[in-house]
Amino acid sequence: MSRIRTSSGELLIELQRSGGAPLHQQLESGIRDRIREGRLRPGAVMPSTRSFAEDLGLSRGVVVEAYQQLVAEGYLVSRAGGYTEVAEVAAIESPGVTMLTGVESRIDFRYSRPDVSQFPRAAWLRSIRRVLNETPYRSLAYLDGRGTIELRTALADYLNRVRGTAARPEHMVICNGFAQGSRLLLQVLAAQGYRCIAVEDPSDNDLRRVAAAAGLTTVGVPVLEGGVDVEALERSEADVVLVTAAHQFPTGVVTSAETRAALVAWAARRGGLVIEDDYDAEFRYDREPIGAMQGLMPDRVAYAGTASKTLAPGLRLGWMILPPRLVEPMAQAKLMDDRGSPVLDQLAFADFVARGEFDRHLRRMRPRYRLLRDTLVERLAARLPELVPTGVSAGLHVMALLPDGLTESAVQAAALERGLGVYGLAPYWVTPPGPAGLVFGYGGLTVNTVIEGVDLLAEAVAVARE
Numbered sequence: 001m002s003r004i005r006t007s008s009g010e011l012l013i014e015l016q017r018s019g020g021a022p023l024h025q026q027l028e029s030g031i032r033d034r035i036r037e038g039r040l041r042p043g044a045v046m047p048s049t050r051s052f053a054e055d056l057g058l059s060r061g062v063v064v065e066a067y068q069q070l071v072a073e074g075y076l077v078s079r080a081g082g083y084t085e086v087a088e089v090a091a092i093e094s095p096g097v098t099m100l101t102g103v104e105s106r107i108d109f110r111y112s113r114p115d116v117s118q119f120p121r122a123a124w125l126r127s128i129r130r131v132l133n134e135t136p137y138r139s140l141a142y143l144d145g146r147g148t149i150e151l152r153t154a155l156a157d158y159l160n161r162v163r164g165t166a167a168r169p170e171h172m173v174i175c176n177g178f179a180q181g182s183r184l185l186l187q188v189l190a191a192q193g194y195r196c197i198a199v200e201d202p203s204d205n206d207l208r209r210v211a212a213a214a215g216l217t218t219v220g221v222p223v224l225e226g227g228v229d230v231e232a233l234e235r236s237e238a239d240v241v242l243v244t245a246a247h248q249f250p251t252g253v254v255t256s257a258e259t260r261a262a263l264v265a266w267a268a269r270r271g272g273l274v275i276e277d278d279y280d281a282e283f284r285y286d287r288e289p290i291g292a293m294q295g296l297m298p299d300r301v302a303y304a305g306t307a308s309k310t311l312a313p314g315l316r317l318g319w320m321i322l323p324p325r326l327v328e329p330m331a332q333a334k335l336m337d338d339r340g341s342p343v344l345d346q347l348a349f350a351d352f353v354a355r356g357e358f359d360r361h362l363r364r365m366r367p368r369y370r371l372l373r374d375t376l377v378e379r380l381a382a383r384l385p386e387l388v389p390t391g392v393s394a395g396l397h398v399m400a401l402l403p404d405g406l407t408e409s410a411v412q413a414a415a416l417e418r419g420l421g422v423y424g425l426a427p428y429w430v431t432p433p434g435p436a437g438l439v440f441g442y443g444g445l446t447v448n449t450v451i452e453g454v455d456l457l458a459e460a461v462a463v464a465r466e
């Protein structure tokens with residue numbers, strides 16, 4: 001099949017020759033934008049580097065560098081015939097749709113990105129094959145609102161062994177990630193008469209919007225050295241509290257044994273509920289594993305887990321272990337919402353977990369993430385010693401407060417000019433303004449991009465200070 005090359009004229013990329021970002025970066029972002037907007041379609045053949053360089057009055061090396069970067073990001077592919085084309089999988093952004101996972105920066109410390117390039121395709125494929133060969137037809141009918149028994153059983157075994165939970169498959173509900181599980185749970189709780197949810201201050205801001213939509217009021221409780229301030233919780237109106245006990249988001253604080261005990265005791269006294277968001281506990285680097293709170297008092301803790309950090313957020317697989325009284329209402333809410341999560345995905349995941357592939361995958365990923373964490377911490381110490389990272393012992397992110405005289409917005413703007421995405425703490429404070437700081441997600445980066453990212457940040461901080 002003959003291929004028609006896109007001409008450089010069709011791309012209409014304007015470059016700012018003086019005072020702008022480096023030319024290869026301008027070219028990259030011009031091409032990236034055209035792909036994301038759908039103006040350059042998957043399969044379109046890019047102009048040759050020579051003709052593109054000539055038309056734009058650039059050296060060929062600049063175009064080669066831009067193409068190489070976009071190949072690395074997955075927007076372009078180099079083909080054997082010596083040409084480059086737009087990748088089939090390139091993310092196309094339809095007009096008016098905001099992509100949550102936008103790729104504006106060349107190096108991006110955006111939180112919540114595991115390394116999806118390490119997704120265990122071969123093992124997952126084996127599980128899918130097995131499931132398709134062996135699953136009886138009746139399993140393809142409408143689902144139990146709790147999800148498939150195979151997945152609930154495999155996860156209960158795994159969580160009881162690894163996270164110290166006291167899970168029984170009949171008390172579990174499979175959902176499309178924490179996002180759906182938490183939304184349904186807050187709706188169920190509101191319908192049962194719960195009125196006010198306490199959240200950690202700082203914490204993920206999405207949940208506050210979800211709580212408001214469910215008709216719950218929200219109160220922020222400060223995060224202290226050992227976890228949330230239980231005395232402040234006692235004084236509040238809250239009858240539910242949501243905690244990220246294993247590795248607080250975003251501070252990284254690990255909830256102490258004392259605070260855990262105090263939290264479940266609070267829930268028992270108040271007739272309330274602790275929601276335990278165990279989103280990244282599988283990645284621990286320098287400290288002893290700490291069991292989930294759910295195991296302490298299964299009747300007062302709703303435990304939520306997700307495959308978003310361990311495997312891939314696009315799977316949309318999550319699970320809850322619920323106090324028995326909440327199981328039926330949650331199963332009903334799940335059925336009302338979407339009639340259940342896709343059955344083949346559930347069965348493949350069940351097979352993957354039951355065969356030990358999940359453990360194997362985690363064993364493979366831990367040293368990779370640890371290396372990234374070490375690189376980030378060491379580079380920050382070398383280049384930006386005034387930014388002291390905290391919460392480094394686990395997870396896929398660290399946090400660092402900014403020294404006096406620096407604002408998040410100034411650092412972010414200076415970083416963005418250098419093609420670097422960094423993210424401030426501001427959205428996470430329940431009672432703003434809290435101290436300024438940055439949250440560094442490193443899960444989706446490489447050792448080289450972490451190093452380069454910190455170096456760019458050092459430049460940005462110097463400029464932001466001027």
Ligand SMILES: Cc1ncc(COP(=O)(O)O)c(C=O)c1O
Pocket residue numbers: 111112176177178179180204244249277279305306307308313317318
């Ligand atoms: C605090 C926290 N909890 C849970 C999740 C996982 O959410 P989901 O399972 O909906 O992908 C995230 C994702 O980034 C998170 O930041």
